[in-house]
Amino acid sequence: MIISRISRFISNFDNLLALFAGACVVIAVLLILSLPLPYAENQLYPKSLNAGSPLNPYDRGGPPFTQADIVVQYPENSPYAGYVTAYLTPLSGFMAAHTLYLGTTIVAHPGGILDEILYNTRGLDTVVESTILFIAFGIAAFLFRKGS
Amino acid sequence: MSSVGGATLAHLPFGDIVIYITPFTLTLFLLALVFTILVIASRPERQLDITFGADRIITKETGLTEMRFRRFMAIACGLASMGAMLTGDVFDFALFTSLVGITNVGIVAAVKSRHVQNAAFQYGLVAMAGTVPLFGAAAMVAATTGTLSMLELAKEATSVVPFAVKAFLVLGVMGEGMAPFYAAKAEMFRAPGAPYVIMCSLSSLLIFLRVIEVVLTV
C-alpha cells in the first residue's frame, strides 16, 4: 500500500535530509515564481559612498566624539548610536591622515559603522552568535577529547 | 495583524532588538523556564533494556562527564528557547532558532552509542541546511519591508511580507526542530537521560509554536 511505503521511507532517518532538501527545492521554486519582489526604499543602515574619503567605502560622517547620522530602527533605545561610527582610534586616525586606501582596515579597527550595528544597536544578535560558536566548539571539543 | 498572541504586556528594549511580552509568549517562556529548572534539578534516569534471548534486564548507566556535558547543553538549549520565545526581531529569532538546533545536536551527540550518533549527525545535517532558509527568509523580510522588527511589521494592516518568504521561514524552523520528529529524533530519543532529551523535544515544539505567531504577525 502506498501509505505504508511512504511511512517506510520517512521512518528511515537516512532519508531525512533528502526529504528536507526536497522541501527546500519546492519552496525555492515557489520563491522564484513569486519574483520579482519589491525592494523597500527606506532601508535601515543604508550604505553611502563618499569617493575620495580615506574611510571609503565606510565613511558615514561625523568628526570623532560626535554623533554620526545613521538610520536605526529605534533611536530612542540607543541614545548614543552614532558615536561609535564617528570615532577613530589614534591608530586609525593616523592611517586616515596618511593614505586613501585603507578604509576597510580603519573601519574594522575599533569604532566604525559595523561595530555600531554589531555591538550597540543589534548587540543581542552578536550575543547569540558568539554563543553558537561557543556551543558548537564545545561539542567538537567534547567529542575530540572523549575517551582519549 | 497585531493581536495574535494577546495584548502586549511589556517591552524590553536592547537597542534595535526589542523584546516584547504577550500572554502567548509569556506562557511559552514560562514553560521553557520550568523545564530548564527541571533539567537543573533532576538526575538522569537509569534506562532499562531487555536482553533478547535471555531472561534478564540491564540498566544503562550514564557516565559523569557525559552527564555534565549533556546537562550543560540542555540548559543552554533551555536558555536558547527562552530567548527565541521572547525576541521581537526576525533575524534574532533565526539566530536563536539555530542555537536551539545546534544544542539539540549537542544533547545527543555525547551519547556513546553508534546508532544515536548517526541519528544526531543526520539531524545535524538537517539543522545546518535549515539555517539556509532561515537566514535567507530573514534577509528577504528586511529587503522587502525595510525592517526586521516584528513590532514595526505588525503595524501594517495587511501583511507586506510575501507568502513564499513566510513559507521559507517556516521551513527553516522545521529544519531546525520539527522535521526531524519523524525519524532521527525518535532514534535520538532512545538515548538515556530523559530530562535532557525532553529538552530537545520541548525546544522544537516551542520554536515551532513561536514561528506560527511570527508568520501571522509579520
Added chain:
Amino acid sequence: MNEILLLGFGCLVIIGALATIWEKDPFNKLIALSVMIGGIVPFIINRELVDVAIAVALIAPLSTIFILMVTRRNA
C-alpha cells in the same frame, strides 16, 4: 582602470572558472582556480580597496595549500 583591461580580467575569471570545472585532475584544477583568482583580485583593486586586496591575496593561497595536502596523496 580602463575598460579594456577590466574586460580582459573578466575573461580571465570566466576562462579560469570554466577550466576549473572542465579539468579532472586535481592539480590542473588548482592551477585553473589560481587563474580565476588572478582575474578577481584586480576587480578588488579597481574599487580602491587595497588593504582588502592584499589580505585576500595572502589568504587565497592558503586554501590552495590546504587542498594540496590531500591532493599530494591522491596524485
Added chain:
Amino acid sequence: MWNEYSVGLFIVLISAAIGFLALARETDDFHRLLLIDLVEIPSLAIIALLGTDLAEALILPGLVVGISELLALSQLYIVKEGLRSRPVKSPGIEVIELAHAPLIISVFLVAYGIVLSGFTGGGIAGLGVIFYIMSRGHSERFEIVEMASGISWAVWIIAFFVFMFLPQYWYMAVMLAAVGILLKVAAKMSLMGTMWGAHDE
C-alpha cells in the same frame, strides 16, 4: 519591476534549488557535508543582495554560525565513522616546513587580524594561527586557550550590558567588545589547528 535585487535573487535562488536538488539525491555522508557547505553560499548571497550596512552585520554572524556548525558536525562525523583514533601524518609538504614563508604569512595575518579586531580580525588571526600550527606540527595547551576564549566571551557579554544599560560608557564598551570578539573567535579557530592530529594528551 525586475530591479537589480530581483535579478540577483533569481540567479541565487536557482543556485540554491540546484544545490538542494543535489543534496536530495546524495547518500554519502561526507558528500552531504560538502553540499551543505555549498548551499550556505546562496544563503549568504541572499543576505548580501540586501546591499546595506545591515547586510554586512547579518553576514558576519551568519558566516560564523556556518563554520561553527560545520566544525561540530565534522567532528561528529569523525567520531561516528570511527576515524577518531586514526593517526594523521603531519602536513608534510616539505617546502613549507622548512621555509620562512609560513611564519611570515602567519605573523602578518595575526597582526593584521589584531588591528582589524572584531569578527573579521578573529577570523583572519585564527587563520594565521592555524596555518602556523599546521606547517610546524606544533600543538599547544588545549585547556589554556579554551579558558582564554571563555573569558573573552564573558568580556564581550559585559560589553553588551554596558552598551545596553550604561550607554554613556560606550567608548569602554566598544573596546571591550572588539577585543572580546577578536580573542574569542581567534582562539576558537586556532584550537581547530590543535585538533588536527589524534595526539594523546
Added chain:
Amino acid sequence: MGPEFFLGLFLVLAGTIAVAFPAKKTYLARLINLEIPGWGLLLVMLSYNEALALLTFAAVTALTVFIFVRVLQKKEGV
C-alpha cells in the same frame, strides 16, 4: 550595476552546478569546485562594497577548507 555583480552571479551559478553535478564525483573535485561559487559570492559582495564581509568570508572559506581537509585526511587514512 557593475560587471562584478554579473560576473559574481555567473560564478555562483556555474560553480553551484559544478559542485552539484561534478564531472568526476570525488570529494576532492567537489572541494575544489566549491571555491568557485565562493569567489562568486565574494564578487557579489564586492559589487555592493561590503568589504568587511568579503574579508571575513575569505578567511572563513579558508578555514572551511581546512576543516574538510582534516576530515579527508582522517578518512583516507595514512
Added chain:
Amino acid sequence: MIPYLIFAIFFGLLLLGIHRKTIARIQRRPGPPVWQEILHMLKFAFKVTWIPATASDTLFVGVVLIAIGIWTAALFVVLAGESILIIFGIYMLHKIVEHGFGLSSGSPYGKFGGVRSVISAASEIPLFVSIAAIAIYTKSLMLSDIIDYQQVHGPLIFIIPLAAFAMYMVILSKMPYGPFSVVEAKELVSGYKTEHFGVWRAGLEICNGLKSYVLLMTFVIVFFGAVPFAWLLLAMVLIIITLAFVCALCPMLSPFDSVTIQTGIAGLMLIYALYLGWTG
C-alpha cells in the same frame, strides 16, 4: 474558579467514561459504567505510592504537576477569552508531558510510548490550519473576538466546515482507543503511563479529564459560538459520542502509518488554508 475547575475535572472524566461505554456498546460488550473513570481516579488517589528505583525522580514527579498546571491554565485562558493560540500551544506541549511521563521512569514500555508520542507530532499540524482559517475570517485570534464574530455572522462551522474537521481530527488523535492512539497501545502495556501509579496516576487522570473538557469546550466555543452552559455540556456529550463511533469502528494504525496519514491530512488541510487565503 476552584469549584468550576473541580467540576471540569469530574465532567471531563465522565465524558471519557461515556466514550468508553459507547465504544463498548457499539462493539456489543457491556462495558464499564460511565463513572468508571472517576472511580479510577479516586481509587488511585488512595493507593500506595512510591517512585521506581530507576526513575529520574524530580522529573517523574514534576511532570505530573506540569500536566495539571498547563491544563488548568488552559481552562482559565478559555474562560478569560484570551488568544486561542495559547490554548493550542498548551495542547501541543501536552506532547512533552506524554514524553516526560514515558521517559522519566526508565522503563522500556514507557520509553516507547514517549518515542511514539514524539514521532506523531505531525498530528498537531491541522490545528494551525484551523487557526489560519479562523484568522482569515475573524481577523483576530482572541476567543472573545471569535465569539463576537459568530454572533454577527452565525456559527463558524457553517462558514469553514473543513477547519472544524481539522480540529475534530486533532481531538480524535488525542482520544484513547482511537485509530491514532499509538502512544498507549496495548503492546506497550499502558504506553507512556505504564510506570506512573498511585497518586501520580491520579494526577494523570485529573489531567486527562481536564484536557478532554478544555478541548471539547474550545471546539464548541470556536465553531458554535457562545451557547448557554447546559447546551455547552450537551454539545460536548454529543461530540464525544461521535468520536466514540469513529474509535470503535476504526482499527488502530501502526505507528508510522498513523504518522503518514496524519501528515497527509495535514497536507490536505494546508492546501485548504491556502485556498481560503487565496479567495478570502
